[in-house]
Amino acid sequence: MAQRIITEMIDDIDGSTIIDGNGRAIAFSVDGRAYEIDLNGANADKFEAALSPYIAAARLVTTPRGATSSSKDAEQGDELTRIRRWAHRNGFTIPADGSINLEARIAYTAAH
Template structure:
């Protein structure tokens, strides 16, 4: 038996079911809180018209889509880096006492100890 899931876009303001390709998903922010709303083209135009006097009088502070791009911390390695360094030196590789170990050295260590 097959199951078919059908997604319908519905105008959040008046409940109108929108056809494929109709309507807009709008994102906006008020007092530091972000919102998203699905609207028909007509209601989207009304939304923009209602905000126009405020937008025209406001100062732009940049794109709302720009968010902090903090990097996720790297995953903790299962390798004992001291063992990798000892193996690398014993097998002719040059490695420092601290810091990152070059990828090819780590791969060679893994291959030799697989």
């Protein structure tokens, strides 16, 4: 007997099915607690727009040398590296501190 297993990504805000890569899992943290939410493209844009003034005013926190990080942290670092490379190739300027501005993140998401 043949089986087909289908996995669907569901938007955690409106319950819609995320199709054709038009969405993503967004990891974020608040008050030292880490969260992840699955959002379709429109809700991801709303989420990023709502956070943009706070991100713009915030400073980047990095893991001190010698500290261990989880595999999720490593995956997020890999994603940031991919975004940074894509942004450079597509004419976005990345500040000297290495932070990736919201405009570049949104453009990367739209392109992928």
